[in-house]
Amino acid sequence: MSFLSFAWNWLKSPAQWHGSGDIPIRLLQHLGYSGLSLLVAALIALPAGIWIGHTGRGGVVVVNIANAWRAIPTLGLLVLMVVLIGFSVLAWLVPLVVLAIPPILVNAYEGVAGVDPDLRDSARGMGMTGWQSLRKVELPVALPLIMLGLRTGAIFVVATATIAAEIGLGGLGRYIIDGLSQSNYAEVAGGAVLVVLLALLVQVIFVVLRFLVVPAPLRTAARNDG
Amino acid sequence: MITFDHVTKRYPDGTVAVDALSLEIPAGKTMVLVGPSGCGKTTSLRMINRLIEPTDGTILIDGQDVLAANPAQLRRGIGYVIQQTGLFPHRTIEDNIATVPLLNHWSKAKARARSRELMELVGLDLQMAKRYPHQLSGGQQQRVGVARALAADPPVLLMDEPFSAVDPIVRASLQDELLRLQAELRKTIVMVTHDVEEAIKVGDIVAVFRPGGHLAQVDTPERLLGAPADDYVTDFVGFDRGIRRLSFFSADGLDLDAEAMAGESATVADARALSVPWVLVLDSERKPRGWAASADLASLPAGSKLADVPLAPIGHTFRPGYDSLRSALDATVLSRTERAVGVAADGTVLGVTTYERLRSAIRAAEEAADLQAAGPARAGAAP
């Protein structure tokens, strides 16, 4: 298969591993953009989603976002930012964050709102305040869905960062975009392989994270449902 | 007729749900399988229509081995009613009932006509034909379930705790409905319940299961109450079985007192002449008005009419041709005068019963029942 041989030859070549455009640097860049965006998105979306799920107010907004956000065109948002404010941190950060917020928000909301009302009832009956109920009962039970939201957000962030190479961002997408414009198929192929590997790596990280963070009984319960 | 011949259900992990069950279910009768959770009654029921396959033994319906037939074909000839109804949410009531006829390639018109017939039979308003199940109450849904099971006129009807999911009042009316239907249709019904009261009320024959899939006793409800086979059955049947048994004895056997009464136009003197502690006062149509106490009669002028005398209320009456000794006993217990009035269908008085007369009637009925039971063999035979 020529795609793989193209990619393999390109990856083997030492030029990719040294110099300013080398793989480790681009990899770190990609992780950096993704990680930062995910963090910012989580800082905004997690408290919002948890709060709306806990109080029940504003659920309508979340439901509408849940239905509409997938329509937002990634590429369109990226180029729009650059055309409006020029290339800067915000030009890539805002689209990445905006596209990562909905899955985190919606899943956090559904996680907390979906807690069995009987559980909430017993918590209140035992004398817990709303805050305590949230911390000790609702959040732990909502954890699987919250983790799922973060994982989905990570998928979108990594994918968007790849596309953001088009507007001049670094990262692994650079190889694909540059390769395409220079008709250097080896670079394109190599870049694609790296992107796929990174995406899989991120998934593995989240699987491990899930194992560490979510208590065993909740893990299997969630799997049986899904 | 359905026959279980040493039927066993053993699961791969070793649990034995039903152990060498042998049972005969006579045609045209209601057999109720009753027992605690995990005793194998539901498993046994579901082996009849092969929702569960037996591990050992044979089940015959009218001589045909159920394992020999094609399962889908077999099931089209057996009605099945379950607790949660299992009505198709996406079909109207009418189409739900018509399911099996349509499966059997009836024309839509014919099937729907049959649906309407059945809706009337089970007491459902025809206006509901085009509605969907979620628009009906629990009791109505279960009636649809029964109608659906009867649509193709199967000879056998299987019912798995059909009335357990509704409240007691609805349950009682559904049980009455079933008794009425059975009197009209005479199907072979096999019903599973954990409620021994329901079994006694509805069953012609009751099979009591022990945990582990064995039979403890198979008998008529009256025999079950009168002569439980062992301690397990006695416990299972519950308290007050002596009194509950009385519902199976007709009040016909009572020797009623037709003398201690007088019309309202009779005089106090006439009543005093009867020399009884209580005199039943009748109106012009020979319907009961009230009781006159002899103590009161003694203090009143001899010439006054009974119509003007203060009377104790009649309380609850009973109908000797229709009610049981239990009803008669209950009416007597409730009465202030320790006497109950037996009336005919039109309300006219037939006579009065006392504790004494009840005692003789009960004794006679019990002896007759014991004598009859001592004759034919008990387990699995129709009385």
Add this chain to the structure above:
Amino acid sequence: MNWPLLWQYTGANALLGVLPAVLGLAIALPLGVACARWRWFYVPILPLTTILYSIPSLALFVVLIDYTGLSNTTVIIPLTLFSLCVLVPNVVDGLRSVPQPVRQAATAMGFGPMRRLIRVELPLAIPVIIAGLRIAVVSSISLASVGQLIGVSSLGYFFLDGFQRDFPEEIYVGGAAIIALALVCDLLLVQTRRLATPWSRR
């Protein structure tokens, strides 16, 4: 504003968005039925869909260039795979959502497994399946625009053109067109669900 061009690209985008979802459904239905019936079959398939879904679309487009060139197919195949990732779990969940008593009653009345599937289980699974279809269609319509990066025509054209010419209005138009297209398809699917399920409580 070049209206004929807008129409042309909207049409192209619509094709690139709807076709993958339809193809995905055609594959997901039998696959989902098998997964719902045989648990051991679903066990490997579910993680497979999760993994596949995590791969950025651009990477998948690029992988296929070698095999299908720079044609529509190069975009349609990955988008179909993404649709599958959403639709298979939805078909399985939809079938599993059919209440147990209903399934049992159908068997007891003499429905064979195939007839039960077609007459009872699938109709009752329609709401969940259509929910998945909505997600698949809307996502595909949006992702199709990324295909512009490898030269496959869609509304993404206006994004790149507006970018090169520093012309935000053009980007707005492209964005509005995509969102409008997605909205129309979504509403059509909601209507379809309403028509297909006359029994559901409104």
